[in-house]
Amino acid sequence: MTKPTMKVLVTGAAGQICYSLIGMIASGQMLGFDQPIILHLLEVPVAMDALKGVCMEITDSAYPLVKKVVATSDYQEAFTDIDVCIMVGAMPRKDGMERKDLLEKNASIFKGQGEALEKYSKKSVKVLVVGNPANTNCLIAKTYAPSIPAENFSALTRLDHNRAKAQVADRLGVNVSDVHNVTIWGNHSSTQYPDVSHGYVTINGEKKSITEAVNDDAWLKGDFISTVQKRGAAVIAARKLSSATSAAKAIVDHVHDWVLGTPEGEWVSMAIPSDGSYGIPEGVIYSFPVTCKDGVVTIVQGLKIDDFSRNKMEVTDKELREEKQLALN
Ligand code: NAD
Ligand code: LMR
Numbered sequence: 001m002t003k004p005t006m007k008v009l010v011t012g013a014a015g016q017i018c019y020s021l022i023g024m025i026a027s028g029q030m031l032g033f034d035q036p037i038i039l040h041l042l043e044v045p046v047a048m049d050a051l052k053g054v055c056m057e058i059t060d061s062a063y064p065l066v067k068k069v070v071a072t073s074d075y076q077e078a079f080t081d082i083d084v085c086i087m088v089g090a091m092p093r094k095d096g097m098e099r100k101d102l103l104e105k106n107a108s109i110f111k112g113q114g115e116a117l118e119k120y121s122k123k124s125v126k127v128l129v130v131g132n133p134a135n136t137n138c139l140i141a142k143t144y145a146p147s148i149p150a151e152n153f154s155a156l157t158r159l160d161h162n163r164a165k166a167q168v169a170d171r172l173g174v175n176v177s178d179v180h181n182v183t184i185w186g187n188h189s190s191t192q193y194p195d196v197s198h199g200y201v202t203i204n205g206e207k208k209s210i211t212e213a214v215n216d217d218a219w220l221k222g223d224f225i226s227t228v229q230k231r232g233a234a235v236i237a238a239r240k241l242s243s244a245t246s247a248a249k250a251i252v253d254h255v256h257d258w259v260l261g262t263p264e265g266e267w268v269s270m271a272i273p274s275d276g277s278y279g280i281p282e283g284v285i286y287s288f289p290v291t292c293k294d295g296v297v298t299i300v301q302g303l304k305i306d307d308f309s310r311n312k313m314e315v316t317d318k319e320l321r322e323e324k325q326l327a328l329n
Contacts, residue, residue, distance in 0.1 A: 012089025013041035014050040020248035026063040042078040079120040090131025099132040110137040114144025135285040155271035157287040159250035184269035186316025193312035194228040284320040
């Protein structure tokens with residue numbers, strides 16, 4: 001039996017992330033190879049010509065799952081009755097900037113789009129904010145869409161999660177699929193805390209903790225953390241543009257696992273409204289280890305937090321509260 005069609009909105013659809021993202025969504029990698037979709041693509045008026053070209057390419061790719069494409073710069077048309085909302089549209093940072101430097105430019109976008117979610121979207125819509133600073137922009141959108149449940153809002157830290165897995169895999173000479181249960185705590189910024197202390201790897205069929213397998217605490221507490229924290233800046237320095245194809249892959253992974261579930265025994269990182277877990281008070285969008293089942297996100301509980309981790313988790317929480325203050329002002 002054919003599944004009911006899902007409406008997916010992607011904002012910033014003529015930008016560089018979306019140029020990698022839209023094909024992945026349209027081919028079924030995000031919501032399943034049996035899931036028909038209607039694509040809503042939102043852009044600012046000056047980018048509508050470029051978006052026309054993107055639409056021509058969607059047509060030319062002949063994706064069987066795509067039932068219709070709505071390309072628009074009108075919020076009502078874009079946000080009406082959507083099931084999934086991927087908010088990419090925002091200015092990216094340039095070399096030498098921190099992501100929070102974008103707040104002044106980008107915050108108003110997320111206020112307006114939060115209001116549009118409130119006015120036009122289904123209350124069950126799942127929202128993923130990608131535009132930076134992603135956690136605080138997500139908080140802004142959520143604030144302006146008070147009738148949509150808080151648990152429907154998330155920001156992207158899956159790219160950091162994937163980066164952490166890849167660094168460990170590279171260090172150990174194993175495949176990324178052998179690295180499990182790393183965690184990104186906090187903000188998608190250079191204060192984020194990539195934590196492998198609860199993770200494990202499978203080497204020759206044997207399960208080993210990452211700490212034991214790597215056997216180099218100085219690296220795990222030093223270069224590993226700073227490499228993941230600063231990877232976005234390193235890509236910008238090399239490309240003179242911020243990461244795009246890896247961001248698109250992370251978006252697909254995030255929404256895929258949210259809607260279709262995480263594998264048994266496996267967790268991923270998602271920035272979601274804090275609920276007091278791990279001593280992080282309510283009021284910010286904080287990245288936690290989570291599992292997903294039937295569209296519901298659950299924070300993994302009971303992980304032991306040592307003093308080293310506690311300190312790093314508090315630093316990134318403090319930054320999020322400062323960003324929130326800045327946004328409110
Ligand atoms: P880009 O400049 O190539 O594309 C952004 C697009 O958004 C542009 O086409 C622009 O016209 C459009 N846009 C601007 N305002 C809009 C609005 N109000 N409504 C709809 N569209 C709008 O940028 P990009 O490289 O695609 O990056 C987009 C954002 O994603 C940036 O803020 C970047 O920093 C962020 N990002 C986040 C992550 C993450 O992991 N969270 C990773 C990579 C990039
Ligand atoms: C990334 O992590 O690559 C993105 O957030 C882009 C950036 O500004 O670092």
